[in-house]
Amino acid sequence: MPMPDLAARVRRLLSLIPYVLKHQGVALSELSEVFDIPQDQLLKDLHLIFMCGQPDYSPADLIEVDIDDDRVFIRMADYFSRPLRFTPSELSGLYMACGALVKLSGLPSSPALLSAMKKIEKVLDMSLPAEVNIEESVEVRPLSPEHRILGKLSSAADRRRVVEMEYYTYGRDELTRRKVHPLSLEFGMGHWYLRAWDEKRGKVRIFRVDRVKDLRVTRKTFEPVPEEGTGESGPYGAAEKGEIEVRLRFSPSLAGWAGEQRLFSRVEEEGDGVSCILYTDNLSWVERELLKYGPQVEVISPPELKRRLGDRARRLLSIYEDEV
Amino acid sequence: MNKAERLINLIAMLLEARRPVTLDRIRASIPGYHQATTASFKRMFERDKSDLREMGVPIQVEPVDPFGEEVGYHIPKEDYYLPEIEFTPEEKVALFLVNRLSSGEMIPLSREARSALLKLSPDLGDGSRLGQPGSLHLKFSAQGEAPDDMARLWKAVVGRRTVRFTYRSLGNSEEHERFLDPYGLYFERGAWYVVGHCHLRGDIRSFRLSRMKSGVELAGGCGEEPDFQRPADFRLEEYSRILPWEFEDGAEYTAMVRFGPRMAWLVERDLGEVYRFEASGDGGGILEVKVRNEDAFCNWLLSFAEDAEVVSPSELREKVCKRLRMILERAGVDADA
Numbered sequence: 096m097p098m099p100d101l102a103a104r105v106r107r108l109l110s111l112i113p114y115v116l117k118h119q120g121v122a123l124s125e126l127s128e129v130f131d132i133p134q135d136q137l138l139k140d141l142h143l144i145f146m147c148g149q150p151d152y153s154p155a156d157l158i159e160v161d162i163d164d165d166r167v168f169i170r171m172a173d174y175f176s177r178p179l180r181f182t183p184s185e186l187s188g189l190y191m192a193c194g195a196l197v198k199l200s201g202l203p204s205s206p207a208l209l210s211a212m213k214k215i216e217k218v219l220d221m222s223l224p225a226e227v228n229i230e231e232s233v234e235v236r237p238l239s240p241e242h243r244i245l246g247k248l249s250s251a252a253d254r255r256r257v258v259e260m261e262y263y264t265y266g267r268d269e270l271t272r273r274k275v276h277p278l279s280l281e282f283g284m285g286h287w288y289l290r291a292w293d294e295k296r297g298k299v300r301i302f303r304v305d306r307v308k309d310l311r312v313t314r315k316t317f318e319p320v321p322e323e324g325t326g327e328s329g330p331y332g333a334a335e336k337g338e339i340e341v342r343l344r345f346s347p348s349l350a351g352w353a354g355e356q357r358l359f360s361r362v363e364e365e366g367d368g369v370s371c372i373l374y375t376d377n378l379s380w381v382e383r384e385l386l387k388y389g390p391q392v393e394v395i396s397p398p399e400l401k402r403r404l405g406d407r408a409r410r411l412l413s414i415y416e417d418e419v
Numbered sequence: 420m421n422k423a424e425r426l427i428n429l430i431a432m433l434l435e436a437r438r439p440v441t442l443d444r445i446r447a448s449i450p451g452y453h454q455a456t457t458a459s460f461k462r463m464f465e466r467d468k469s470d471l472r473e474m475g476v477p478i479q480v481e482p483v484d485p486f487g488e489e490v491g492y493h494i495p496k497e498d499y500y501l502p503e504i505e506f507t508p509e510e511k512v513a514l515f516l517v518n519r520l521s522s523g524e525m526i527p528l529s530r531e532a533r534s535a536l537l538k539l540s541p542d543l544g545d546g547s548r549l550g551q552p553g554s555l556h557l558k559f560s561a562q563g564e565a566p567d568d569m570a571r572l573w574k575a576v577v578g579r580r581t582v583r584f585t586y587r588s589l590g591n592s593e594e595h596e597r598f599l600d601p602y603g604l605y606f607e608r609g610a611w612y613v614v615g616h617c618h619l620r621g622d623i624r625s626f627r628l629s630r631m632k633s634g635v636e637l638a639g640g641c642g643e644e645p646d647f648q649r650p651a652d653f654r655l656e657e658y659s660r661i662l663p664w665e666f667e668d669g670a671e672y673t674a675m676v677r678f679g680p681r682m683a684w685l686v687e688r689d690l691g692e693v694y695r696f697e698a699s700g701d702g703g704g705i706l707e708v709k710v711r712n713e714d715a716f717c718n719w720l721l722s723f724a725e726d727a728e729v730v731s732p733s734e735l736r737e738k739v740c741k742r743l744r745m746i747l748e749r750a751g752v753d754a755d756a
Contacts, residue, residue, distance in 0.1 A: 101422060101470075106534055109427075114540055118544065128545060130540075131522070143421065143424055150432060150448035150449070152450065174431055177502075177503070178501045178540075179476060179501060180499065180501045180538075181475070181538065182474075184531045185532070185534050185535035187528055188531030192521045195525075196517050199520075200516075207510045208510070208513035208514070210507075211506055214506070231603065233604050233655075234606070236606060236608075236659055241688075252556045253556070263685065279556040280556060282520075282557075285610070305688065308684055351589045355629065383724055386721040386722060389742050389743075389749075401751065404746065405747055405751070408750065411725060411743055415739060415743070416740065
């Protein structure tokens with residue numbers, strides 16, 4: 096088995112040469128982006144190509160590489176005019192990735208994706224080995240409940256239309272109406288997140304797409320704000336936010352679970368349970384989390400949270416006891 | 420001499436050769452080979468050849484004389500060259516998105532998918548060549564699971580190979596070695612699971628990849644025969660859609676849960692395809708939930724606080740009350756105050 100770096104480099108070189116041959120004068124920056132490598136690595140690759148050719152490797156036999164004003168030209172490499180064919184694993188990988196994209200996004204581009212795959216199959220005259228059945232071996236659970244909202248947001252972002260939406264803020268446990276400029280949509284940790292400029296708050300905020308109750312794409316268009324320093328940086332930066340320090344202790348049976356959560360800034364083993372710390376500006380979502388894990392978690396501080404949890408549990412209990 | 424350079428030169432030579440090239444000529448021609456002694460050249464060449472074949476380079480061996488005493492090597496162009504494919508702008512966008520998804524390595528064989536897309540890249544160009552790059556604002560962030568384990572598990576599923584790994588289940592601080600006949604992989608709520616026949620439990624179980632404490636290894640024989648057969652009636656989607664409160668032992672029954680208008684839409688969106696939901700006039704509604712594991716059910720129910728209430732059965736209502744009293748006790752508040 097070749098060393099992974101070497102194999103990756105040889106594979107890249109075998110596609111890089113045909114790329115330049117087909118797009119003579121391509122910018123270094125484009126190559127660096129398409130092949131996902133920093134520019135110094137790209138220059139090393141181009142330099143290596145320049146050393147290759149046919150026997151006897153006299154100047155007339157070598158591949159010609161010219162970099163002129165950041166534009167790349169390759170000549171004398173007709174034998175590398177096309178990339179190498181797919182391996183069966185590459186075809187499987189591509190199928191799996193296409194399937195996952197359709198399941199996760201339910202995109203309007205799904206028909207285009209299917210037709211692209213059909214073309215690939217037909218032109219390559221290649222299909223998966225008989226024992227490989229992608230659908231039977233891998234299942235990506237479709238996020239169909241989110242697809243309708245996702246599709247609307249995606250098309251609004253394409254057309255730069257202002258969106259009015261009703262959104263459930265988990266942290267505050269409230270439904271609010273907002274006007275936003277949808278910038279991008281990102282999938283991570285099992286959910287789609289919308290990155291958008293919030294008109295009223297004057298900041299870029301991250302919204303979870305499944306918590307958008309309803310939305311209307313208006314006729315008003317917007318100019319995207321420059322992205323730097325305009326608000327939240329990533330969708331899941333739950334840790335280390337807010338002024339209130341909350342300390343919780345989980346029983347041993349939930350210790351493993353607590354260790355997997357991203358909302359805690361710190362998780363420490365304590366006896367056979369764990370003690371966890373999180374920072375927040377708002378306690379109402381913490382109350383809900385605590386109700387959820389009930390007897391398995393204990394509030395160490397602040398005392399206010401302990402009192403609020405008690406009040407809430409008593410209120411809930413009265414709903415059930417009144418009718419019994 | 421750089422090995423990548425030697426491999427590229429070797430491919431170039433074997434692609435251009437009109438007839439199979441003998442070892443002697445390869446050795447005499449390619450820099451890096453001709454400096455080596457005969458024995459070390461042969462070792463180098465054998466390794467290079469197998470490395471290239473593993474990358475999918477179709478190197479062929481043919482006799483070069485009528486007696487078949489000497490052989491030569493070549494690469495048939497038609498087996499090497501990827502035919503040109505013309506994609507529409509919409510198809511290009513779709514494939515760019517597949518590339519983004521693969522970059523995050525969130526699904527098995529992402530590296531292989533990326534490598535396939537690199538091979539298509541001369542025909543795809545980059546996004547800037549498209550006039551209206553619709554949907555290109557969609558992004559995918561990386562998943563945490565080890566790509567090598569995902570690939571190995573998937574190959575074991577397809578090849579019917581028993582695997583071995585160390586696992587720490589939730590609610591259990593001990594790690595156990597597990598032997599599993601993997602039937603399938605599924606991605607659910609942001610995490611990957613492998614489901615199959617667990618030798619320890621003697622039953623079908625799911626394992627979350629992030630809770631594996633060791634890498635995944637093949638544990639069965641290395642012969643041609645598969646280690647196991649997947650039951651013909653196994654359906655992956657039946658396991659991938661199991662909700663936490665449907666897991667485990669205990670008899671299954673139906674519970675009616677009323678949701679208030681503030682939250683009903685969220686619940687209906689999330690579970691409306693799985694359970695019957697009957698909307699009431701005020702925007703709320705009643706959901707028919709299948710319950711097996713009452714603790715897990717209570718966890719979920721109480722996360723909705725006042726916005727959800729068990730209507731029936733009364734035993735389950737009592738269970739919720741018990742849970743609430745325990746919370747009160749823990750909070751140091753008297754239930755009757």
